[in-house]
Each structure stands twice: as structure tokens, then as C-alpha cells.
Amino acid sequence: MHLTKKPEGILLGAHFSIAGGLHNAVLTASEYACTALQMFTKNPTTWEERRLSAQDVQQFDLARKKSGIESICSHASYLINPASPDRNKYERSQEALQHELMRSSQLGIPNVVIHPGAHMGTGEKKGLQRIAQCINRAFEKVPEARCRLLLETTAGQGSNLGCRFEQLAAIYHMIEEKDMVGFCFDTCHVFAAGYDLRKKNTYEQTIRDFDEVIGLELLRVIHVNDSKKGLGSRVDRHEHIGKGAIGINAFRFIMNDPRLKAVPKILETPKKDGLTDYDRLNLERLRALISN
Numbered sequence: 024m025h026l027t028k029k030p031e032g033i034l035l036g037a038h039f040s041i042a043g044g045l046h047n048a049v050l051t052a053s054e055y056a057c058t059a060l061q062m063f064t065k066n067p068t069t070w071e072e073r074r075l076s077a078q079d080v081q082q083f084d085l086a087r088k089k090s091g092i093e094s095i096c097s098h099a100s101y102l103i104n105p106a107s108p109d110r111n112k113y114e115r116s117q118e119a120l121q122h123e124l125m126r127s128s129q130l131g132i133p134n135v136v137i138h139p140g141a142h143m144g145t146g147e148k149k150g151l152q153r154i155a156q157c158i159n160r161a162f163e164k165v166p167e168a169r170c171r172l173l174l175e176t177t178a179g180q181g182s183n184l185g186c187r188f189e190q191l192a193a194i195y196h197m198i199e200e201k202d203m204v205g206f207c208f209d210t211c212h213v214f215a216a217g218y219d220l221r222k223k224n225t226y227e228q229t230i231r232d233f234d235e236v237i238g239l240e241l242l243r244v245i246h247v248n249d250s251k252k253g254l255g256s257r258v259d260r261h262e263h264i265g266k267g268a269i270g271i272n273a274f275r276f277i278m279n280d281p282r283l284k285a286v287p288k289i290l291e292t293p294k295k296d297g298l299t300d301y302d303r304l305n306l307e308r309l310r311a312l313i314s315n
């Protein structure tokens with residue numbers, strides 16, 4: 024399936040599956056006429072690591088060259104919690120992070136997205152310190168890693184950190200190799216965390232806040248997701264573009280914001296339902312918003 028309308032000058036894609044091989048994520052992105060994509064480099068729901076074979080890397084390289092897609096990011100396992108107060112879980116998280124950084128480096132993927140983690144009732148300050156320490160140690164252990172780690176904004180469910188821009192900035196201040204760390208802005212999470220995006224003035228205020236507290240130059244990936252839940256609900260439920268509590272206007276602002284033009288935009292919305300191909304629908308919806 025090839026789309027007729029080719030997006031120009033905009034880095035837009037979705038999270039695609041690696042079922043059947045890592046290269047399949049790139050091939051699928053290409054079929055959807057994407058110029059960017061996100062993928063896992065292993066099964067994200069288990070601790071089991073995946074060692075890449077020479078063939079894995081070769082096939083991936085080939086698919087990437089054929090597709091011409093350069094803007095690729097990976098998403099780390101959901102199990103990783105660098106803020107964990109449990110020694111075992113923390114060490115395991117650090118090791119898993121090292122493996123992720125190495126696999127992504129081997130594949131030539133420049134950015135790895137990670138959720139900062141949950142402090143599990145031990146308090147914000149200690150949690151933020153553990154996150155920074157975990158990242159610092161991971162980069163120390165694998166100095167050959169060539170990819171950047173992007174901390175994602177979160178909805179703030181439970182004791183999850185990263186729902187305030189100030190928390191993300193606090194982690195960044197404690198990072199030793201600042202060149203190796205950046206940020207990922209998820210529209211659903213930011214909205215659920217209480218930052219409004221629905222009207223021009225509230226959108227501007229949110230982007231201004233992000234710029235003042237973190238800095239737009241550190242923004243490397245945007246996750247474009249509508250939200251099933253309301254402003255400040257702190258519940259992370261992704262919805263199709265324009266069909267949720269955020270609404271279509273916010274996405275029009277984002278798709279046409281010159282400050283965000285060079286930042287890849289990735290969909291993480293529900294995929295297929297019966298015969299409906301929602302990736303195609305959501306990508307078309309976003310492309311149609313671009314007014315040039």
C-alpha cells in the first residue's frame with residue numbers, strides 16, 4: 024500500500040512492529056510513506072535481552088538505505104525503572120539500559136526514548152537522583168555507545184516522575200555527559216499532566232514553559248497522540264488524532280510550528296481495529312493539517 028500524498032520537509036512517522044525482524048519496522052514505515060519511525064530493538068515486556076547477529080544489522084542497514092529513512096528512534100523496555108528504590112530492580116534497569124544503548128548504537132539508531140521511572144513512594148528528590156545516577160553509570164559502562172538517551176515527558180500516573188518539566192530539568196542538571204541526553208515530548212502525557220495545548224494561547228504557554236525550563240534545543244522527538252482522558256487527569260491513555268480530549272487544533276499548531284519543524288513526530292496511537300487501518304488514517308489526518 025503506497026500513499027499518494029508524499030509529505031515534504033516534515034519528519035513524520037509512527038511506532039512500527041519488529042515482528043519477523045528488526046528491518047520490518049523500516050519496511051513498514053516505508054509502505055506508509057513515513058519519513059521517520061520509532062521501534063523496539065527487543066521484546067519490551069520481558070527482561071530477556073536480544074543479541075544482534077551480523078545478519079540482523081545487515082538487513083536493518085539495507086532496509087534503511089532502501090527506504091531512505093534516516094530519522095529512527097528506539098523505545099526502551101517498559102520494565103526499566105531507573106528510579107526504583109529496590110536495589111535489584113535498579114541494577115537490572117541499569118543493565119537493560121546499557122544493552123539498549125548498545126543495540127541501538129549497533130543499528131546506527133541515534134536516539135533512544137525512555138520513561139524516567141517511578142520513585143515508588145520514596146519521594147521525588149531521591150527518585151530524580153537515582154535516575155540521573157543510573158544514566159550516568161550506564162554511559163560510563165558503555166563508553167562506546169553512540170546514541171543519545173531521550174527522557175520522555177510522562178502523565179504522572181502513580182509515582183511516575185517526568186510529569187513536570189522541572190523534574191526533567193533537574194535530572195538533566197545531574198547528568199555528566201550532557202551531549203548524550205535529550206528529551207521527548209509526548210502530547211498525550213503532557214496534556215494528562217496538566218499542560219494545556221488546545222487553544223493557541225495555552226499551546227504557546229506550554230511550549231514557552233518547555234523552552235524556559237528545559238530548552239527547545241534539547242527536544243529531539245515528539246510523540247503525537249491524542250488523549251482519552253482530560254487535562255490534568257494524570258492518566259496515560261492514547262487516542263486517535265483529533266478524537267480525544269486534546270482535539271485537532273493542538274495538532275495543527277504542532278504540525279505548523281516552525282520551531283518544531285526539524286523534530287521528528289511519531290504516532291503511538293492504537294493500530295488496527297477490524298478492517299480499519301488507523302495508522303494510515305492518523306498519518307493522513309496529520310499530513311492534511313500542514314498548511315505550508
Ligand SMILES: [Zn+2]
Nearest residue numbers: 175209246291
Ligand atoms: Zn510516548
